[in-house]
Amino acid sequence: MIVIDVPEPDHDRALAFWGGATGQPMDPVPDHPEYHYRQLHGQETWMLVQRLGDGPARMHVDFHTDDLEAEVARLEGLGAERVKKIDGWWLMRDPAGLTFCVVPDPPGRLDDSNAQRWD
């Protein structure tokens, strides 16, 4: 998942831009008014536009996993650091200081067709 983080004043124009740029409007995410997303044309990758309360616009990636603790530990072993746990996922930082998230997916959504097996 590619996430575009946009502060409130620019949100609506950026949301319209990224929907148009990728080919169709982003869909709202139920129960999360701060998120709009869509799957990229012909790809397994999704793009999500997140409305920020404040802070600079930025871009990050999410890793999706069906074993959160194992994936966070694997990425720590590669040199990333845990920043904080937010709701059910982990915010982490790569060796250059870039933040990214590790997000648990419900059982059954990830399989050999759309994910990489680490064990």
Place this chain on the structure above:
Amino acid sequence: MIVIDVPEPDHDRALAFWGGATGQPMDPVPDHPEYHYRQLHGQETWMLVQRLGDGPARMHVDFHTDDLEAEVARLEGLGAERVKKIDGWWLMRDPAGLTFCVVPDPPGRLDDSNAQRWD
């Protein structure tokens, strides 16, 4: 293409991290020692790690197109701005100020299986 831009002091650790995180080392790009890349597992999307001379670490996306001028004009119409032309590609800015690139691909590499047709 997802591009991870990393300043020189952090480059080697970040390159090793992103290779490990995505499952195998990044490959060097011939004639471009500043670039390493790989196709993401099971996806059409590629990730590229770029060595920066300086500046903060950041992340951006590249749009690939077989009609550079038409694609840049399409994105301008959606609200992006041209920043500058670098070698053969355009650096642009989205409505929230995030930069991204529009990169021409050689004829024949893009077709209906891996790209979106706009005309």
